[in-house]
Amino acid sequence: xxxxxxxxxxxxxxxxxxxxxVAISFLVIFLVLIIFPVNPLYSLQNPGxxxxxxxxQYTVIAxxxxxVVHDLLPAGWTLLAANGIGEGMxxxxxxxxxxxxxxxxxxxxxxxxxxxxxxxxxxxxxLIYPFVISTSVLFFVGLLFGYYVLAKFxxxxxxxxxxxxGISFLVDAAAxxxxxxxxxxxxxVSFTSPVFVYTLIRLRVIEADFFSKNRVIIWFVIxxxxxxxxxPDGGPLLxxxxxxxxxxxxxxxxxxxxxxxxNFPPKPGKGKIACPSCGKTLSRPMLFCEYCGKSIA
Numbered sequence: 001x002x003x004x005x006x007x008x009x010x011x012x013x014x015x016x017x018x019x020x021x022v023a024i025s026f027l028v029i030f031l032v033l034i035i036f037p038v039n040p041l042y043s044l045q046n047p048g049x050x051x052x053x054x055x056x057q058y059t060v061i062a063x064x065x066x067x068v069v070h071d072l073l074p075a076g077w078t079l080l081a082a083n084g085i086g087e088g089m090x091x092x093x094x095x096x097x098x099x100x101x102x103x104x105x106x107x108x109x110x111x112x113x114x115x116x117x118x119x120x121x122x123x124x125x126x127l128i129y130p131f132v133i134s135t136s137v138l139f140f141v142g143l144l145f146g147y148y149v150l151a152k153f154x155x156x157x158x159x160x161x162x163x164x165x166g167i168s169f170l171v172d173a174a175a176x177x178x179x180x181x182x183x184x185x186x187x188x189v190s191f192t193s194p195v196f197v198y199t200l201i202r203l204r205v206i207e208a209d210f211f212s213k214n215r216v217i218i219w220f221v222i223x224x225x226x227x228x229x230x231x232p233d234g235g236p237l238l239x240x241x242x243x244x245x246x247x248x249x250x251x252x253x254x255x256x257x258x259x260x261x262x263n264f265p266p267k268p269g270k271g272k273i274a275c276p277s278c279g280k281t282l283s284r285p286m287l288f289c290e291y292c293g294k295s296i297a
Contacts, residue, residue, distance in 0.1 A: 014115060015115060018111040018112070018114060019111075021107070021111050022104070022107055025104055025107040026100055026101075026104045026107075029100045029103050030096055030097070030100040032060070033096050033099055033100060034059060034061055034093070035055070035059065036059065037055060037058040037060075038059065038060055038063045039058065060099075061095050061096045062092075064095060065091070065092070065095055065177070068180060071147075071152070072152055072155055072180060073155070073176070074155060074156070074159060074169070077170075078169060078170050078171070079171055079176055080170055080171065081172075081173055081174075082172040082173070082174070082175075083172065083174055087174050088173070090174065091177050094178070095177065095181065098181050098184075098185060102140075102188070106132075109132045109136065113128050127203075131199055135192050138191045138192050138195060139191060139192050140188070141191055142188035142189070142191025142192070143185075145191065146183045146184040146186070146188060147180075147183075149241065150242055151179075151184065153241060154179070187242065190242075191245075191246070191249070193246065193250060194250050194252065194253035195253070197211070197253040197254060197257065198254075198256055198257045198260075200257075201254065201257025201258065201260070201261065202260050202261065204261060208254050208257050208258035211250070211254045212254065218250070222243060222246055222250070223239065226239055226243050226246065275292060275294065278291055278292040280292075
């Protein structure tokens with residue numbers, strides 16, 4: 001794709017093909033989650049449930065939502081459809097979209113790799129599979145951490161405030177589920193950040209010293225992001241619970257990235273960066289050559 005100065009339209013066509021594959025896989029997974037039951041045998045024995053939408057309570061999404069209530073909703077709490085009779089359907093499809101995105105992540109990563117593969121050097125191609133595998137593993141670890149640690153800790157931490165203010169444990173169902181979904185999804189994404197940090201250092205897009213010299217600023221940014229988006233209403237203690245592992249992983253990624261480029265030759269001086277493929281001098285630091293389109297890392 002980047003092996004020459006191909007027309008821009010060809011890059012768009014290639015991107016369109018990759019997006020089409022992602023869209024089809026997303027749609028297939030989505031339909032499976034919202035239609036097919038956890039126990040297919042039950043559906044075969046009770047085909048009439050598809051005529052009155054009774055199958056919905058036996059699907060994967062229904063099982064997931066029931067599991068969330070079982071694991072995270074404290075005893076004595078009651079969920080209410082405060083936003084109207086359509087709230088249940090809204091929660092059902094939002095949960096389906098979130099689970100579909102999580103399950104479709106390997107396809108998204110693979111198609112992304114196929115799109116940029118022609119522009120990568122042989123050295124960089126060797127990083128692709130470790131990158132995809134480590135990103136997927138950390139993403140799912142983040143999902144589990146968000147579900148079993150952060151979400152549960154948040155619910156437990158909020159309980160005493162209901163008692164202190166004399167408020168009944170009647171909670172809007174959409175608010176309950178959406179906070180859980182937000183924590184799980186955001187934690188999964190945040191746990192992948194060390195992979196990107198390591199990759200940027202390994203490809204020499206960013207120097208490891210950048211993270212060392214700006215450590216305090218980076219830590220502050222992580223603290224603000226985790227406090228605003230990952231731990232809503234959870235208090236400072238919950239902020240620490242998510243802040244510490246993310247910072248630890250980023251620091252490990254920086255150390256590993258620094259070690260991986262220790263024996264690399266020094267980069268050319270400012271204004272004298274040359275493309276290793278075509279030899280032309282670049283106007284500024286970049287990941288891909290502005291002349292031939294190939295990787296310069």
